[in-house]
Amino acid sequence: MTRKNEAITLSIKAREKKALENLALEFGKTWGDKPNISKLIEAIAKNELKIAPNHDWNHQRVEILETIRKLLLDHGLISEAEEIAKILQERSELTIPFRQEIEKFLDKPKPLWRKKIEDFIHRQQPFKLIYQDASERQWIFTVIYGELRNIEKHQYLVCTCEETEGNQDLPELQHNWGLRLDRIQEAVVSSVNLPWQSDLDTIEVEFKVYRGLAFAYGKEAPKKDDFLVGEIDGNPAQRLIKRKVWSSFWFFRDIARYWDDCEIISPVNLRENFKEQLRSLSQLYD
Numbered sequence: 001m002t003r004k005n006e007a008i009t010l011s012i013k014a015r016e017k018k019a020l021e022n023l024a025l026e027f028g029k030t031w032g033d034k035p036n037i038s039k040l041i042e043a044i045a046k047n048e049l050k051i052a053p054n055h056d057w058n059h060q061r062v063e064i065l066e067t068i069r070k071l072l073l074d075h076g077l078i079s080e081a082e083e084i085a086k087i088l089q090e091r092s093e094l095t096i097p098f099r100q101e102i103e104k105f106l107d108k109p110k111p112l113w114r115k116k117i118e119d120f121i122h123r124q125q126p127f128k129l130i131y132q133d134a135s136e137r138q139w140i141f142t143v144i145y146g147e148l149r150n151i152e153k154h155q156y157l158v159c160t161c162e163e164t165e166g167n168q169d170l171p172e173l174q175h176n177w178g179l180r181l182d183r184i185q186e187a188v189v190s191s192v193n194l195p196w197q198s199d200l201d202t203i204e205v206e207f208k209v210y211r212g213l214a215f216a217y218g219k220e221a222p223k224k225d226d227f228l229v230g231e232i233d234g235n236p237a238q239r240l241i242k243r244k245v246w247s248s249f250w251f252f253r254d255i256a257r258y259w260d261d262c263e264i265i266s267p268v269n270l271r272e273n274f275k276e277q278l279r280s281l282s283q284l285y286d
Helices: 014-026 037-045 060-073 078-087 096-107 112-123 211-219 248-256 268-285
Strands: 127-133 137-149 156-163 178-179 184-191 203-210 226-229 240-243 262-266
Touching: 014 037, 037 178, 060 078, 112 127, 112 137, 137 178, 178 248, 203 211, 211 240, 240 248, 248 268, 262 268
Parallel strands: none
Antiparallel strands: 127 137, 127 184, 137 156, 156 178, 203 240, 203 262, 226 240
16 A cells, blocks of 8 residues: 655645746756646755745845955955855846856966965965066066065065066165066966075165144054154144155155155155155156
């Protein structure tokens, strides 16, 4: 004698029944050519189909998550950006072009050379970096100290190297380089038998900020390389700042936005270099 399957009676309206039949068809739960609600429910019970929240996100929520993903990328937080991308990928609200962009991002693995650089820095292991940039120029660096820094929305390998050729910085800083990682097309990275340096080559720079900037500077979060932020004094108001500088180029980029509210005090050669840049700027406008 065969045992009959246990029956469940569903008390639903015709509209809900039709919706369940459509779902059964969508997921291939049919009896012949007809949708089979019982098979659909059985698949849910067996966890073959998962019940998820309604896909009813508005456009603004998707845009916010995409903004967060891009900000994470700008700050070099690749893994975190990938997790946001995975959340977006699961949503049905994405347009086809946007979904293709997200899938392309997730399908692109981190280059092997990039993983090696991160590993060597973590192990404090000097390494040789050979790469070709977008202009097909080849560069060779022997890195004895390196760190990954986010500068102006891009990630850089900031490093001290044995090579100085082509570096126009002050003599004390010519071993330092800032290599923008997204401009490296292909690279070869290998370890070298050298001691790891404890930090970048740096010089101590003194500069003053004046007037409103003197008050604002003290309220801001301390900048990474500032080791002294003095008290306000004088008339007009001024504040002395001391900073460890690893690159005059990036230091000039930082203080240029302060215009006449900032003055380099020392070292003299750095002050003179900045004056020379101001003269060139003046001549351009003359």
